[in-house]
Amino acid sequence: MKRSLEHIQYKENTEALAKFAKALAHPTRIAILKHLKSQSCCFTGDLVEVFPLAQSTVSQHLKELKNAGLIQGELKPPKIKYCINQENWNIAKSLFNDFLD
Amino acid sequence: MKRSLEHIQYKENTEALAKFAKALAHPTRIAILKHLKSQSCCFTGDLVEVFPLAQSTVSQHLKELKNAGLIQGELKPPKIKYCINQENWNIAKSLFNDFLD
DNA sequence: ATTACATATCGTATATTTGCGATAATAAAT
DNA sequence: ATTTATTATCGCAAATATACGATATGTAAT
Numbered sequence: 001m002k003r004s005l006e007h008i009q010y011k012e013n014t015e016a017l018a019k020f021a022k023a024l025a026h027p028t029r030i031a032i033l034k035h036l037k038s039q040s041c042c043f044t045g046d047l048v049e050v051f052p053l054a055q056s057t058v059s060q061h062l063k064e065l066k067n068a069g070l071i072q073g074e075l076k077p078p079k080i081k082y083c084i085n086q087e088n089w090n091i092a093k094s095l096f097n098d099f100l101d
Numbered sequence: 102m103k104r105s106l107e108h109i110q111y112k113e114n115t116e117a118l119a120k121f122a123k124a125l126a127h128p129t130r131i132a133i134l135k136h137l138k139s140q141s142c143c144f145t146g147d148l149v150e151v152f153p154l155a156q157s158t159v160s161q162h163l164k165e166l167k168n169a170g171l172i173q174g175e176l177k178p179p180k181i182k183y184c185i186n187q188e189n190w191n192i193a194k195s196l197f198n199d200f201l202d
Numbered sequence: 203a204t205t206a207c208a209t210a211t212c213g214t215a216t217a218t219t220t221g222c223g224a225t226a227a228t229a230a231a232t
Numbered sequence: 233a234t235t236t237a238t239t240a241t242c243g244c245a246a247a248t249a250t251a252c253g254a255t256a257t258g259t260a261a262t
Contacts, residue, residue: 008128008153011135015128024122026250030115030200037202044209052109057251059210064249077259078208093201099131100194101138127220145239158221160240165219178229179238 017099020092023068028053029061033084036071041083043076118200121193124169129154130162134185137172142184144177 024030048055065071069088074081149156166172170189175182
């Protein structure tokens with residue numbers, strides 16, 4: 001990609017909002033989050049059974065959601081229990097709410 | 102990409118929400134929408150002056166926002182006046198609001 | 203130390219996104 | 233019909249995203 005050299009200076013929250021939106025920009029990730037909300041928490045393996053996707057693919061989606069801060073993992077050997085990160089979830093909620101009027 | 106042959110059947114609204122999120126998944130598009138909201142409407146040329154981006158790039162972002170239904174263009178020759186599509190905006194607002202709890 | 207289980211990461215292939223300059227299209231005015 | 237102003241589209245290059253199978257990692261139990 002030919003990127004413009006000067007990197008754009010956006011107004012406050014613009015990039016944070018875009019980052020959250022990007023994490024939500026795939027139906028599988030929305031579905032994962034819906035599942036997490038309804039179950040409050042669940043294991044990677046549970047999700048692998050829900051979707052017709054490879055384990056590695058599900059894991060990658062979880063990684064992105066984790067990087068965005070929307071979920072967090074808790075070690076429950078040999079499993080990992082994923083839950084909504086409520087603190088960041090609320091931040092996202094408020095950002096979207098303000099933005100969308 | 103090696104896509105799974107069976108295409109996933111998501112629950113209602115999941116794909117609609119992901120589609121809106123995708124449209125918002127770039128800071129420039131967020132910024133464009135913020136600008137449109139504050140001005141209520143504006144021309145492509147105005148936006149080209151606001152961002153250090155080529156005219157074609159801005160036009161492409163506008164196209165994506167239009168495809169997502171978040172904005173609409175009105176012919177004002179030789180210009181085009183873009184405004185928020187309030188109807189779809191409200192739909193997006195309600196989808197995000199419900200999803201984010 | 204070895205094994206077993208669950209999950210993450212790596213390597214790879216393909217698709218999509220982002221950006222640019224150049225060109226085409228559109229509508230009005232001359 | 234030509235010109236002018238504005239915006240959209242095309243063609244390309246590079247970056248990122250998506251998906252998979254294979255492999256590595258981490259933890260507990262044996």
